[in-house]
Amino acid sequence: MRARLISIGERMPAWVAAGVAEYSKRLSHDLPLDVIEIALGARGKGRDLARAISDEGAAMLAAIPKGAHVIALDGRGSVWSSEHLAEQLARWRMLGQDLVFLIGGPDGLAPDALARANQRWSLGPLTLPHPIVRIVLAEQLYRAVSQLGNHPYHRGG
Ligand SMILES: C[S@@+](CC[C@H](N)C(=O)[O-])C[C@H]1O[C@@H](n2cnc3c(N)ncnc32)[C@H](O)[C@@H]1O
Numbered sequence: 566m567r568a569r570l571i572s573i574g575e576r577m578p579a580w581v582a583a584g585v586a587e588y589s590k591r592l593s594h595d596l597p598l599d600v601i602e603i604a605l606g607a608r609g610k611g612r613d614l615a616r617a618i619s620d621e622g623a624a625m626l627a628a629i630p631k632g633a634h635v636i637a638l639d640g641r642g643s644v645w646s647s648e649h650l651a652e653q654l655a656r657w658r659m660l661g662q663d664l665v666f667l668i669g670g671p672d673g674l675a676p677d678a679l680a681r682a683n684q685r686w687s688l689g690p691l692t693l694p695h696p697i698v699r700i701v702l703a704e705q706l707y708r709a710v711s712q713l714g715n716h717p718y719h720r721g722g
Contacts, residue, residue, distance in 0.1 A: 566596065566657070566658055566661070566662070566663060566664065567596070567597045567598075567599065567663045567664070568592075568596050568597070568598045568599070568663070568664040568665070568666065568706065569598070569599045569600075569601060569628075569629075569630070569633070569663065569664070569665045569666070570585075570598060570599070570600045570601065570665075570666045570668065570699065570702065570703070571601045571603060571625050571628050571629065571665060571666070571667050571668070572600070572601070572602055572603065572667075572668040572695060572698075572699055573602075573603050573605055573621050573625075573668065573669055573670030573671075573695060574602060574603075574605055574670055574695055574696070575602045575603075575604055575605070576602075577602075577696050577699070578696065581696040581697075581699060581700060584699075584700040584703070584704075585600060585699050585700055585703050587703075588700070588703035588704050588706070588707045589703060591707050592703070592706060592707050592710060595710040595714065596654075596664075596706060596710050598703060598706065600699070601628045603621055603624045603625055603628065604621075604624070605617075605621070605670055605671075606618060606619075606620040606621045606670070607620075614672065617672075618670075618672050618673075618675045619675050619676075619677065621669075621670055621675055621678075622674070622675020622676065622677040622678040623675075623677070625667060625674075625675065625678045626677060626678060626681060629665050629681065630663055630665070632662055632663070633662055633663045633664065633665040634657060634660055634662040634663070634664055634665070634683050634684075635664075635665045635666075635667065635681055635682045635683050635684075636664065636665070636666050636667070636682060636683065636684045636685070636686050637666075637667045637674055637678065637679055637682035637684070637685045637686070638666060638667060638668045638669070638685075638686055638687075638688065638698055638702065639669075639673075639674060639679065639682075639685040639686070639687060640687050640688075640690070640692060641685065641687065642684070642685025642686045642687040643684070643685065643686060643687060644687045644688075644689060645686060647705060647708050647709065647712070647719065648712070650705055650706075650708075650709045651708075651709040651712040651713050651719075653684075653709075654706070654709045654710065654713060655713060666686075666702055667682060668695050668698050668699060668702070669695065670695060671695075688701060688702075
């Protein structure tokens with residue numbers, strides 16, 4: 566099983582790229598993680614914001630491999646503890662489908678992208694900037710993989 570992180574916004578600051586790369590490297594054996602960056606839809610004076618969001622959604626949908634199990638990162642989704650995430654990961658492994666995680670841009674995920682999601686996952690009530698969500702997601706996946714493999718990285722809260 567592979568995982569793909571599809572996120573709005575290109576050319577992240579070096580510290581974001583380094584954080585995601587660190588956890589991707591640690592995940593490479595158990596859950597290889599590809600990162601796909603989608604260009605931010607054009608915003609600004611005279612631009613239609615709904616159009617920008619729907620363009621982002623269309624590009625996201627095009628980047629989802631056929632048959633993937635899709636999880637949208639969404640503040641209105643279900644909140645999972647790290648232990649619950651490890652249980653989710655064990656269930657996802659049983660599905661035998663590749664995983665796709667969607668992270669929206671400054672205006673959130675497009676309705677079409679949310680509609681494609683099989684599950685919605687909230688990291689809690691705080692609204693987090695999307696670059697930080699990338700790092701938290703990669704770290705929590707590594708924590709879940711470690712927990713399932715009885716690796717000492719996860720010691721519980
Ligand atoms: C700056 S937030 C967008 C906020 C937007 N106003 C909204 O209501 O979705 C950018 C993206 O980061 C992710 N995100 C931010 N905070 C989150 C949280 N607490 N839980 C899950 N995902 C979150 C979501 O994918 C969101 O689309």
